[in-house]
Amino acid sequence: MTSTDRTGSTDTADDRDGGAAGAQRVSCTIRDGVADVRLERPDKRNALDPAMFTALARTGERLHADPSVRAVVLSGAGRSFCAGLDVAAFGEMATGEHDLPGTDERADGLHGPATALGQRAAHVWTRLPVPVIAALHGHAYGGGLQIALGADVRLAAPDTRLSVMEIDWGLVPDMTGTQVLPELVGRDVAKELTFTGRIVEAEEAGRLGLVTRVVDEPVAEALRLAADVASRNPDAIREAKRLLDLAGRVGLEEGFAAEQTAIRRLIGSPNQAEAVRAKLDGRAPTFTDPS
Structure with a gap:
């Protein structure tokens, strides 16, 4: 970072x-x-x-x-x-x-x-x-x-x-x-x-x-x-806050769908790939802030 x-x-x-x-x-x-x-x-x-x-x-x-x-x-x-x-x-x-x-x-x-x-x-x-x-x-x-x-x-x-x-x-x-x-x-x-x-x-x-x-x-x-x-993947942190704020405020169908949308958006994205590489390499990750 x-x-x-x-x-x-x-x-x-x-x-x-x-x-x-x-x-x-x-x-x-x-x-x-x-x-x-x-x-x-x-x-x-x-x-x-x-x-x-x-x-x-x-x-x-x-x-x-x-x-x-x-x-x-x-x-x-x-x-x-x-x-x-x-x-x-x-x-x-x-x-x-x-x-x-x-x-x-x-x-x-x-x-x-x-x-x-x-x-x-x-x-x-x-x-x-x-x-x-x-x-x-x-x-x-x-x-x-x-x-x-x-x-x-x-x-x-x-x-x-x-x-x-x-x-x-x-x-x-x-x-x-x-x-x-x-x-x-x-x-x-x-x-x-x-x-x-x-x-x-x-x-x-x-x-x-x-x-x-x-x-x-x-x-x-x-x-x-x-x-x-x-120090964490900023994309995942933002998605996590958004999803947790939905809990109890929308129906389960909408909440579950939002989870799937978020995970599809994250998997394979540059910051998520960097998180995996850094974890496997045993080093601190270097993330890019959202544009």
């Missing part, structure tokens, strides 16, 4: 977004096919404001368009992954001054059924064709939890606390959470968490399926896992 090291950031906090001019909300570094994406509002525990919503959606869009990206790690700078919506927004709701993040009018088809900007900030990670690994620590509350639910894998530090906290503010999850959460933890558990907003510690979250694993150093482990994924 070719080694690349590129650093970029999404800077969307301007007067239109409601943030301080020039403030960076999300950083993104790409190295050896792994995109290291970080929420960058540590003084606010990465609380969500219009600028953060926009930065998350735009960063995901940019990664979707980059064929060199083979895996993504999503984490938060500072003390928490993301503590949810900025508290200032809730104060505005009490006075009737706050409105929801607007709809992104760009009809690029990337975001599928997610039309509201808040939904896109979470759903864009699901829509990426490559695996997304969320590294959680501190707080993952409300909208922060919903962003994490957009990842394929969630690794949580032992100090992580998670909550479907919208009910505490008289609200419901509106960033895709009501549709995604039941699939992970079951409908009854999803209802209990949503009705009560109770805080779930990392160990329980692992038992419930809210997180994949509890690890001491989630960012380091996520980067290690992403590097492993990035």
